Amino acid sequence: MKLCKSVLSVVVCVTLVSSCVSKLDRPPERDGYVVQAYHFCEKCESLQGGIYEKGPFKKFSSDQRKECVHEWQEISRDRFMQLAVDLHAVDWSKEPGHFWNGGIQVEQED
Numbered sequence: 001m002k003l004c005k006s007v008l009s010v011v012v013c014v015t016l017v018s019s020c021v022s023k024l025d026r027p028p029e030r031d032g033y034v035v036q037a038y039h040f041c042e043k044c045e046s047l048q049g050g051i052y053e054k055g056p057f058k059k060f061s062s063d064q065r066k067e068c069v070h071e072w073q074e075i076s077r078d079r080f081m082q083l084a085v086d087l088h089a090v091d092w093s094k095e096p097g098h099f100w101n102g103g104i105q106v107e108q109e110d
């Protein structure tokens, strides 16, 4: 019983410490079913979005990112692309693939 208690307190400690540390530069929380999403943190001007896990996926951020407890807000794809241009000087016409250059279609056509 005593062993159980100490194991439990170690687990609690580790959880507390890791949750504290991981508040910095955390990715946005997502609904596991929503794979396509675009997020913006106004505090550090970080952007990330696209098709999560599968790709295409893009991240843009400044040096402030690592010290930021992000306040992610979900934004539209259009806003994401516009902010990337405004804040990070992205030239979308140089991005490979039609996903970023117009069509949203990502399935490969045979």
Ligand SMILES: [Zn+2]
Binding pocket: 041, 042, 043, 044, 045, 046, 065, 068, 069, 070, 071
């Ligand atoms: Zn941030």
